[in-house]
Amino acid sequence: MSFIQPRYAAAAPRAAEEAAPIVIVGGGLVGLTAALDLAQHGLRSVVLDDDDTVSVGSRAICFAKRTLEIYGRLGLGARFLDKGITWNTGRVFHRDREAYSFNLLPEEGHEYPAFVNLQQYYAEAWLVEACAATGMVDLRWRNAVTGIDGTRLSVGTPAGDYTLHADWVLACDGARSFIRNTLNLPFEGQVFRDRFLIADVRMQAPFPTERWFWFDPPFHPGQSVLLHKQPDDIWRIDFQLGWDADPEAEKDPARVRARVAAMLGDTPFELEWVSIYTFRCRRMQSFRAGRVFFLGDAAHQVSPFGARGGNGGVQDADNLCWKLAAVLRGQAPESLLDSYDAERIPAADENILNSTRSTDFITPKNDAARAYRDAVLELSAQHAFARPLVNSGRLSRPFIGYGLPAPDAPVLRDGAPDWLLRHLGRDFCVLSRGDAPATPLRAVTLGSDVEDHSGLAAARYDLAPGDAVLVRPDQHIAARFRATDAAAIRAAHEACLR
Numbered sequence: 183m184s185f186i187q188p189r190y191a192a193a194a195p196r197a198a199e200e201a202a203p204i205v206i207v208g209g210g211l212v213g214l215t216a217a218l219d220l221a222q223h224g225l226r227s228v229v230l231d232d233d234d235t236v237s238v239g240s241r242a243i244c245f246a247k248r249t250l251e252i253y254g255r256l257g258l259g260a261r262f263l264d265k266g267i268t269w270n271t272g273r274v275f276h277r278d279r280e281a282y283s284f285n286l287l288p289e290e291g292h293e294y295p296a297f298v299n300l301q302q303y304y305a306e307a308w309l310v311e312a313c314a315a316t317g318m319v320d321l322r323w324r325n326a327v328t329g330i331d332g333t334r335l336s337v338g339t340p341a342g343d344y345t346l347h348a349d350w351v352l353a354c355d356g357a358r359s360f361i362r363n364t365l366n367l368p369f370e371g372q373v374f375r376d377r378f379l380i381a382d383v384r385m386q387a388p389f390p391t392e393r394w395f396w397f398d399p400p401f402h403p404g405q406s407v408l409l410h411k412q413p414d415d416i417w418r419i420d421f422q423l424g425w426d427a428d429p430e431a432e433k434d435p436a437r438v439r440a441r442v443a444a445m446l447g448d449t450p451f452e453l454e455w456v457s458i459y460t461f462r463c464r465r466m467q468s469f470r471a472g473r474v475f476f477l478g479d480a481a482h483q484v485s486p487f488g489a490r491g492g493n494g495g496v497q498d499a500d501n502l503c504w505k506l507a508a509v510l511r512g513q514a515p516e517s518l519l520d521s522y523d524a525e526r527i528p529a530a531d532e533n534i535l536n537s538t539r540s541t542d543f544i545t546p547k548n549d550a551a552r553a554y555r556d557a558v559l560e561l562s563a564q565h566a567f568a569r570p571l572v573n574s575g576r577l578s579r580p581f582i583g584y585g586l587p588a589p590d591a592p593v594l595r596d597g598a599p600d601w602l603l604r605h606l607g608r609d610f611c612v613l614s615r616g617d618a619p620a621t622p623l624r625a626v627t628l629g630s631d632v633e634d635h636s637g638l639a640a641a642r643y644d645l646a647p648g649d650a651v652l653v654r655p656d657q658h659i660a661a662r663f664r665a666t667d668a669a670a671i672r673a674a675h676e677a678c679l680r
């Protein structure tokens with residue numbers, strides 16, 4: 183079964199002037215995630231998208247564990263697991279032999295794997311459905327933002343223009359962000375001088391469901407190749423082409439077929455999608471301009487090596503939405519929103535650093551870098567010390583600068599197998615072992631609410647009897663307490679809302 187690209191009806195203006203508390207510009211992966219998250223916090227939003235469909239063609243495919251946990255909290259986790267291709271292992275080949283392999287989730291006892299491969303359009307289509315089901319998201323297709331003044335938006339539709347007065351704007355309008363450009367906000371970083379060809383092919387192939395990366399393989403000498411399995415018997419092959427490649431000539435289907443055939447030998451295949459990409463690593467200086475917040479590719483961009491773009495953007499939404507909800511409910515001062523910048527800028531920098539290092543290894547910039555890379559690859563086949571230096575992409579990991587994301591663990595609920603993260607919810611909660619301290623916060627107690635039958639929950643949180651942790655609404659651990667008292671927990675909770 184192939185994906186059938188949906189076409190959504192354009193929304194006509196309802197009035198020449200309208201007002202809405204929260205307007206999300208861009209109904210892509212990140213904007214839709216933010217809308218669903220806000221809805222689950224009880225906040226309505228208007229989402230404006232200039233297009234009439236979800237992501238077209240081959241873009242994000244690798245959804246990381248942390249993103250899957252966020253989608254689990256938002257009620258979509260099972261869909262990702264059912265449809266997506268689960269993988270934990272990556273293999274790196276140099277010329278005709280394996281140089282290195284890695285397992286990104288070597289331990290058991292987590293609901294979600296290290297990664298699920300899934301075409302971005304599936305994720306977005308499910309988000310559209312989930313947003314609609316909340317009844318809280320006013321999703322307006324073919325509503326292009328054509329102007330911004332403060333938080334007053336000019337919107338163009340096929341049936342005419344209107345003005346939307348927002349209290350808050352979430353700019354999720356992608357790498358070429360109209361909002362960022364119109365507000366003349368700097369977006370600085372590095373352009374990489376290399377080109378990559380994406381060939382998505384449909385085939386029945388015996389390769390295991392692992393990430394395979396080749397440096398200088400016999401079928402594509404001097405360059406790199408990446409292979410990933412996706413649902414619907416589709417495989418993503420990325421061929422490095424070099425900066426001098428002619429992008430138009432390289433998209434010629436006959437030429438692409440020849441490249442793929444050289445790799446696959448006799449395996450029959452059909453070409454599903456062909457595109458060429460180049461990339462940059464850059465970010466805005468601040469992700470907030472007054473009452474306008476920037477999320478996802480609008481705020482930061484990375485190379486695809488490491489799958490940090492979409493995954494990073496989903497974590498932006500995860501970070502901002504509960505804070506906006508707390509401020510709008512009057513539970514926190516507006517200054518809490520400054521912590522979005524303080525927390526997500528270092529996260530973006532970590533993604534940019536890792537993505538840049540991978541790209542520098544894959545595309546060495548000078549003779550010395552190339553000699554280093556080739557030596558590392560040669561040594562890695564024989565010597566363990568060289569293997570961690572091989573860099574074909576350091577894959578997306580959650581940022582831990584504002585507390586570790588709460589680890590999952592298998593538990594029993596009323597005797598039936600369950601997962602701990604499902605019980606932490608979307609508000610602050612106190613996870614404790616033994617008696618829960620008396621606070622107004624939701625309590626999840628190992629031993630009474632859920633049974634920690636394997637002991638993994640206590641071990642992963644280092645909870646001795648009487649200990650507790652305070653978990654934020656985005657399921658990051660905010661504070662830990664030994665032999666805790668309720669006053670300490672209340673103080674930590676208050677500190678999180680400042």
Ligand SMILES: Cc1cc2nc3c(=O)[nH]c(=O)nc-3n(C[C@H](O)[C@H](O)[C@H](O)COP(=O)(O)OP(=O)(O)OC[C@H]3O[C@@H](n4cnc5c(N)ncnc54)[C@H](O)[C@@H]3O)c2cc1C
Nearest residue numbers: 208210211212232242243244327355356478479491492493
């Ligand atoms: C080849 C490739 C492979 C990738 N692989 C991965 C991967 O494996 N994992 C991963 O996590 N990431 C990956 N990414 C990155 C990922 O695709 C992006 O990070 C992600 O799409 C960003 O989502 P977004 O919502 O911020 O922006 P977008 O997806 O670009 O969405 C922006 C939305 O805003 C709308 N819009 C734009 N301007 C306006 C306007 N003026 N008015 C109204 N609407 C507007 C657009 O129509 C669009 O719907 C990959 C990217 C590429 C190119």
